[in-house]
Amino acid sequence: MLKILKYSFYDLIRxxxxxxxxxxxxxxxxxxxxxxxxxxxAVITLMNIIIVLVPLIGTIFxxxxxxxxxxxxxxxxxxxxxxxxxxxGQYLGVAGSxxxxxxxxxxxxxxxxxxxxxxxxxxxxxxxxxGGFLTLIFTALSFNIALSNENKIKGFGYxxxxxxxxxxxxxxxxxxxxxLFEEYPLDTFSLTATMLNPIDLSRTLIxxxxxxxxxxxxxxxxxxxxxGTNKGFLISFTMLALWTxxxxxxxxxxxxMKDF
Amino acid sequence: MCIKRKLIFVLLVGMSIFGHAKTIEVxxxxxxxxxxxxxxxxxDFDTLLIKKGTYSEFNIQVDKxxxxxxxxxxxxxxxxxxxxxxxxxDNVTIDGLFIINVGTSYTEDYAAIRVVxxxxxxxxxxxxxxxxxxxxxxxxxxxxxYHNKIIGDAVEEFNSGNGIQLWYSNNIxxxxxxxxxxxxxxxxxxSDDVLIKNNISTNNVRYGLHFMFSNNDIYENNVFxxxxxxxxxxxxxYIEMRNNTFRKNWGAASFGMLLKEINDAEITGNTFEKNTxxxxxxxxxxxxxxxxxxxxxxxxxxVRGACYGNTFSSNNFLHxxxxxxxxxxxxxxIFSGNYWSKYTGYDLNKDGTGDVPYRPxxxxxxxxxxxxxxxxLLRSLFxxxxxxxxxxxxxxxxxxLLDATPLMKQIQ
Numbered sequence: 122m123l124k125i126l127k128y129s130f131y132d133l134i135r136x137x138x139x140x141x142x143x144x145x146x147x148x149x150x151x152x153x154x155x156x157x158x159x160x161x162x163a164v165i166t167l168m169n170i171i172i173v174l175v176p177l178i179g180t181i182f183x184x185x186x187x188x189x190x191x192x193x194x195x196x197x198x199x200x201x202x203x204x205x206x207x208x209x210g211q212y213l214g215v216a217g218s219x220x221x222x223x224x225x226x227x228x229x230x231x232x233x234x235x236x237x238x239x240x241x242x243x244x245x246x247x248x249x250x251x252g253g254f255l256t257l258i259f260t261a262l263s264f265n266i267a268l269s270n271e272n273k274i275k276g277f278g279y280x281x282x283x284x285x286x287x288x289x290x291x292x293x294x295x296x297x298x299x300x301l302f303e304e305y306p307l308d309t310f311s312l313t314a315t316m317l318n319p320i321d322l323s324r325t326l327i328x329x330x331x332x333x334x335x336x337x338x339x340x341x342x343x344x345x346x347x348x349g350t351n352k353g354f355l356i357s358f359t360m361l362a363l364w365t366x367x368x369x370x371x372x373x374x375x376x377x378m379k380d381f
Numbered sequence: 382m383c384i385k386r387k388l389i390f391v392l393l394v395g396m397s398i399f400g401h402a403k404t405i406e407v408x409x410x411x412x413x414x415x416x417x418x419x420x421x422x423x424x425d426f427d428t429l430l431i432k433k434g435t436y437s438e439f440n441i442q443v444d445k446x447x448x449x450x451x452x453x454x455x456x457x458x459x460x461x462x463x464x465x466x467x468x469x470x471d472n473v474t475i476d477g478l479f480i481i482n483v484g485t486s487y488t489e490d491y492a493a494i495r496v497v498x499x500x501x502x503x504x505x506x507x508x509x510x511x512x513x514x515x516x517x518x519x520x521x522x523x524x525x526x527y528h529n530k531i532i533g534d535a536v537e538e539f540n541s542g543n544g545i546q547l548w549y550s551n552n553i554x555x556x557x558x559x560x561x562x563x564x565x566x567x568x569x570x571x572s573d574d575v576l577i578k579n580n581i582s583t584n585n586v587r588y589g590l591h592f593m594f595s596n597n598d599i600y601e602n603n604v605f606x607x608x609x610x611x612x613x614x615x616x617x618x619y620i621e622m623r624n625n626t627f628r629k630n631w632g633a634a635s636f637g638m639l640l641k642e643i644n645d646a647e648i649t650g651n652t653f654e655k656n657t658x659x660x661x662x663x664x665x666x667x668x669x670x671x672x673x674x675x676x677x678x679x680x681x682x683x684v685r686g687a688c689y690g691n692t693f694s695s696n697n698f699l700h701x702x703x704x705x706x707x708x709x710x711x712x713x714x715i716f717s718g719n720y721w722s723k724y725t726g727y728d729l730n731k732d733g734t735g736d737v738p739y740r741p742x743x744x745x746x747x748x749x750x751x752x753x754x755x756x757x758l759l760r761s762l763f764x765x766x767x768x769x770x771x772x773x774x775x776x777x778x779x780x781x782l783l784d785a786t787p788l789m790k791q792i793q
Binding site: 288344 | 633700748751752754755757758759760761762763764765766
């Protein structure tokens with residue numbers, strides 16, 4: 122598995138897209154800091170980008186890589202290698218290189234602009250950690266989609282739909298139900314609904330660090346009581362980990378069963 | 382002017398030479414062993430010099446015009462028995478004392494220094510600790526409360542008192558005081574023509590500054606930070622608030638400043654920073670908001686209704702989660718020439734103002750007003766999309782509420 126991981130990883134590291142992705146984050150980091158010159162304010166802007174762009178790129182890139190390397194996968198399948206290691210290796214290669222681009226691309230400009238001297242370091246670390254989780258989650262989901270769909274167009278369609286649902290439609294439904302049931306106590310509902318979507322969960326985790334003043338209303342207090350404590354923090358990260366592990370487990374399961 | 386001063390000086394020296402104003406020393410071994418005794422033997426316009434030491438006394442009544450001067454902060458310990466100084470005479474000065482342990486009562490408002498129906502008093506350089514009420518001015522006028530430090534230990538509202546309280550007291554100057562950990566830092570009721578300047582009121586249980594039914598007052602260069610609910614300003618007319626700072630008033634029901642039934646006021650050059658709500662406005666009319674800075678608040682302005690004829694111009698709105706929230710579709714307030722950090726328009730003719738009007742009320746802030754729980758969707762992509770569509774064609778938000786001349790650059 123490690124060999125395949127290494128191969129996939131180096132293959133991707135050498136590929137143009139990884140560089141584009143890395144350079145995009147690098148440029149973004151520098152431009153943001155150049156315009157703002159304030160690390161903590163740049164972190165807020167960055168959050169918007171991370172929770173929207175990271176899942177999108179993870180999904181598209183995962184699907185693309187799977188379909189592109191299909192012939193190579195088939196070649197590998199002919200060798201005496203465990204299926205688990207082939208797919209897991211490929212997955213980790215993609216997710217790893219994407220995470221690396223994200224962390225290096227954003228990390229370098231922030232470190233140059235004095236991250237270690239600013240008090241935003243914890244917020245920034247949280248941002249990168251959630252960004253890393255989102256990459257892992259959405260790459261795994263996209264591998265699942267690609268594995269289940271032989272048809273490339275269908276696969277891409279589902280992948281985009283998945284992103285659209287998680288990033289936009291889910292919040293729309295969430296909002297509608299909040300407004301529809303406004304006469305009922307909605308604390309537990311909104312907490313659960315937030316936990317069930319990794320994008321919402323990451324957003325809330327970061328928001329509680331940044332927009333604290335707006336969130337200090339009644340609902341905010343409920344959220345702060347939950348996410349602000351160590352227990353809530355732990356549960357949130359367990360949730361993110363679950364979101365990572367479940368698709369990977371299904372990926373392995375599916376790969377074992379699949380008839381190529 | 383100079384000659385006049387010299388004349389006064391000569392006069393004063395003359396008075397002291399002719400024995401009109403003696404200095405009476407108060408110390409453990411002196412003729413006057415206690416402050417009470419000192420007051421008893423003093424004649425009008427004498428100076429009572431209290432030497433360093435601890436004096437366990439309470440209910441000290443100052444009933445003649447005296448200067449009570451402490452030397453290196455003598456301690457007056459009330460032993461939680463009741464009120465400490467009660468001034469009932471005109472022309473009294475209290476200077477340089479350290480007063481502790483004022484009694485707590487649920488039926489009487491015991492104060493460290495209470496001034497009753499007196500004029501021309503001066504209270505300065507006094508340090509108050511472990512108090513119930515601090516400096517309580519009752520039906521007094523033409524006085525000055527200057528450079529005092531009041532540090533309470535209030536935890537609950539019902540069993541604590543206010544730092545500086547003015548009740549039916551007019552023409553008073555309250556300057557350079559530091560008030561901490563009491564119920565209301567500075568409290569005014571029925572007090573007109575008062576100047577509150579350069580005070581620092583922080584960490585109080587309820588309000589940093591609280592006033593009601595007090596007209597024609599001026600508030601300048603004060604700092605109100607981290608108070609339970611912020612500053613509450615109610616039922617008053619012709620108020621001027623300039624260059625004050627309202628900071629870090631955080632909590633479910635907190636605000637930088639609450640305006641309720643305030644008319645014809647001017648609010649200029651103030652800074653509202655990191656409050657849950659910058660200014661919460663209710664039933665306040667004809668107020669001019671000029672050159673204020675609203676930065677990093679949850680809501681910069683929360684307008685709750687019945688507010689007419691207000692003008693908001695030349696203010697900076699920087700990085701607030703919501704700039705303005707409105708709960709009605711009716712608008713009679715004018716927004717013009719403000720800087721909004723969220724403004725995304727352009728300025729083709731380069732006159733410094735944007736060519737596209739800015740709409741400070743977002744659809745999301747309307748939704749949050751309706752269903753507070755929706756705040757959890759703050760900064761979600763879905764919200765940005767519906768905010769954008771509302772911006773293009775307003776349906777839910779008041780369509781006349783806009784800044785037609787938003788500035789392109791922040792006002793310094």
